[in-house]
Amino acid sequence: MAGQKNLEQEQLRSIELFLFKESQLLDHRQFDDWLNLFKDNGWYWVPISPDQDNPTDTVSIIYDDRKLLETRVRRLNNVNIHAESPPSRTSRIIGNIVVESTDTPVGTINVSSRFQLIEFRSDRQRLFAGTAHHILIPNDISFLIQGKRVDLVNAEGMLEGITSLF
Amino acid sequence: MDVEQLVQADRVHRRVYNDTEIFELEIEKIFSVAWIYIGHVSQVQNPGDFYCTDIALQPVVMTRHSDGEIKVLFNRCGHRGAQVIRPENGSSETYRCCYHGWEYDTDGTLIAVPRPRGYEKSAVQPGDPAYGMTHVPRMAEYRGFVFASLSPTGPTLEEFLGPIATSIDDLVDRAPDGEIEVAGGVARHLYQGNWKLVFENLCDGLHPNCVHQSSIEAANQQDDTTYSDGAGEIGVRQMRQNGAPWEFWEDQVGLWAYRFGHSYLGDYHDDAKLVAARNDSSFDDYYAAMEAAKGNARTQEILGVMRWNTNIYPTISFMSQFRQLRVIRPVSVDQTEVLGFCFRLKGAPEKMFHDTIRFANITNAVASPVLTDDLETYDRIRRGLMTDGNDWIATSRGLGGDAPDEDGGWCAENGLSELHIRNMFDAWSHYMTD
Numbered sequence: 080m081a082g083q084k085n086l087e088q089e090q091l092r093s094i095e096l097f098l099f100k101e102s103q104l105l106d107h108r109q110f111d112d113w114l115n116l117f118k119d120n121g122w123y124w125v126p127i128s129p130d131q132d133n134p135t136d137t138v139s140i141i142y143d144d145r146k147l148l149e150t151r152v153r154r155l156n157n158v159n160i161h162a163e164s165p166p167s168r169t170s171r172i173i174g175n176i177v178v179e180s181t182d183t184p185v186g187t188i189n190v191s192s193r194f195q196l197i198e199f200r201s202d203r204q205r206l207f208a209g210t211a212h213h214i215l216i217p218n219d220i221s222f223l224i225q226g227k228r229v230d231l232v233n234a235e236g237m238l239e240g241i242t243s244l245f
Numbered sequence: 246m247d248v249e250q251l252v253q254a255d256r257v258h259r260r261v262y263n264d265t266e267i268f269e270l271e272i273e274k275i276f277s278v279a280w281i282y283i284g285h286v287s288q289v290q291n292p293g294d295f296y297c298t299d300i301a302l303q304p305v306v307m308t309r310h311s312d313g314e315i316k317v318l319f320n321r322c323g324h325r326g327a328q329v330i331r332p333e334n335g336s337s338e339t340y341r342c343c344y345h346g347w348e349y350d351t352d353g354t355l356i357a358v359p360r361p362r363g364y365e366k367s368a369v370q371p372g373d374p375a376y377g378m379t380h381v382p383r384m385a386e387y388r389g390f391v392f393a394s395l396s397p398t399g400p401t402l403e404e405f406l407g408p409i410a411t412s413i414d415d416l417v418d419r420a421p422d423g424e425i426e427v428a429g430g431v432a433r434h435l436y437q438g439n440w441k442l443v444f445e446n447l448c449d450g451l452h453p454n455c456v457h458q459s460s461i462e463a464a465n466q467q468d469d470t471t472y473s474d475g476a477g478e479i480g481v482r483q484m485r486q487n488g489a490p491w492e493f494w495e496d497q498v499g500l501w502a503y504r505f506g507h508s509y510l511g512d513y514h515d516d517a518k519l520v521a522a523r524n525d526s527s528f529d530d531y532y533a534a535m536e537a538a539k540g541n542a543r544t545q546e547i548l549g550v551m552r553w554n555t556n557i558y559p560t561i562s563f564m565s566q567f568r569q570l571r572v573i574r575p576v577s578v579d580q581t582e583v584l585g586f587c588f589r590l591k592g593a594p595e596k597m598f599h600d601t602i603r604f605a606n607i608t609n610a611v612a613s614p615v616l617t618d619d620l621e622t623y624d625r626i627r628r629g630l631m632t633d634g635n636d637w638i639a640t641s642r643g644l645g646g647d648a649p650d651e652d653g654g655w656c657a658e659n660g661l662s663e664l665h666i667r668n669m670f671d672a673w674s675h676y677m678t679d
């Protein structure tokens with residue numbers, strides 16, 4: 080039993096380190112490296128409501144398959160992106176990390192976490208908060224992201240343009 | 246300077262975008278007079294259904310009454326003035342005020358007052374229209390699109406729409422079953438800038454190559470073999486299309502403008518250019534459903550209409566090919582809300598609706614790689630117009646090239662003209678000085 084508990088602790092610690100690394104890549108604007116955390120058919124989703132159950136028949140704040148996510152990230156790195164001139168600076172805190180479930184046949188791990196994100200650009204500071212749901216695939220060194228869903232607490236709100244990634 | 250001097254043939258004064266007094270006058274002279282888009286009948290499908298919006302900054306509610314008729318009511322209790330219905334949409338057999346429980350029928354009639362004995366010697370009586378939720382002065386519907394006006398007099402809705410009604414026809418006619426419905430949620434955003442900017446931008450063929458340079462380049466560099474579940478296919482294609490050369494806009498795109506400030510961009514694309522819907526198997530099913538319902542000749546005629554954005558001044562901009570509609574709601578002189586709606590074509594394959602959603606995500610979502618550069622531009626206009634360096638904004642592109650159109654409007658020399666802007670300001674002047 081103790082061994083099992085240690086394994087769970089170890090897994091949780093490695094997930095925690097992975098999520099910290101992910102958030103650090105975003106805060107450091109290393110978007111290409113962030114993109115590389117995703118599996119080659121991975122997806123990234125920010126619904127318009129926490130109740131939204133699929134990205135197919137309802138609009139989203141963001142729903143990117145791998146192709147669109149690559150284009151989104153390439154645009155963030157493009158010097159002519161007016162919405163990021165000057166660039167945003169972000170700082171985020173990740174916490175309340177919980178392994179929700181494990182899909183044993185496929186080996187994926189469903190993880191939820193909470194975040195708070197301060198964004199500053201030009202002369203304005205904004206606060207975002209919400210829950211991230213990661214579907215993680217363990218590999219030899221760490222994890223790959225099969226999918227990431229981000230539920231903003233104010234997803235239904237009247238928001239101003241968003242370029243930051245959560 | 247008088248209001249009539251703010252708009253000239255080839256330029257407008259910056260006050261039309263940033264003067265609070267002008268904005269208040271617009272609310273009084275334009276938004277309280279013109280036909281304002283309220284919503285689509287499908288948003289209040291069943292008796293008791295309601296949808297809340299506003300006209301001229303005033304909360305109103307569209308309801309479906311128990312007799313099946315649609316009503317547009319001021320969203321205000323007849324008693325102490327509280328807003329009666331708070332959720333944006335929903336359904337209820339009666340509407341009950343949160344404050345003292347006055348209860349209204351779905352047509353706004355006051356039907357119950359708790360503890361009525363205190364009113365025995367007063368004028369308050371259930372059923373008395375003076376204490377109900379007041380109806381807006383005028384409402385009318387065109388093919389499922391509900392409009393209302395706070396002015397008891399003025400042109401009818403049909404007169405107001407004029408030839409631009411054909412753009413609504415274009416949207417509705419594309420449904421094999423002859424009906425469309427609002428579906429798929431609302432994409433909303435707020436921007437720092439005047440409400441007129443979005444109308445000007447949506448038929449502005451010159452801006453995409455500059456404003457959207459980052460997303461155009463990112464899309465052009467995208468590896469087409471990368472995995473996509475369909476979202477990326479449509480998104481990347483649309484971003485690339487924004488990069489169409491100026492010659493394309495000059496040679497293939499038209500711009501038409503009509504009375505009351507309405508306009509549309511036409512001939513912009515056919516299905517093959519943008520989504521390649523004609524190459525998708527779902528298009529064959531759609532085409533077959535259209536032919537079965539309408540016959541071959543009529544189907545060809547309907548699908549032969551190639552309109553991009555249509556602006557119905559001063560509240561909506563929509564397009565038929567991806568079934569999108571934006572509602573533009575001024576909040577203040579330099580703040581504007583935009584609500585993006587999607588339509589489902591009844592009788593069409595569900596895959597087409599999924600494409601509608603994908604298209605909305607890339608064009609109307611608040612985090613869209615395309616839209617966010619437009620919003621930044623509106624904010625920069627807001628900032629730039631604060632300067633005393635120059636009071637005037639040019640609206641002269643294509644001036645002199647406008648030709649009368651057979652329907653009584655104007656056709657621009659090409660898709661890079663600012664005809665639609667001049668036309669909106671022409672309507673603006675009429676409203677503001679009337």
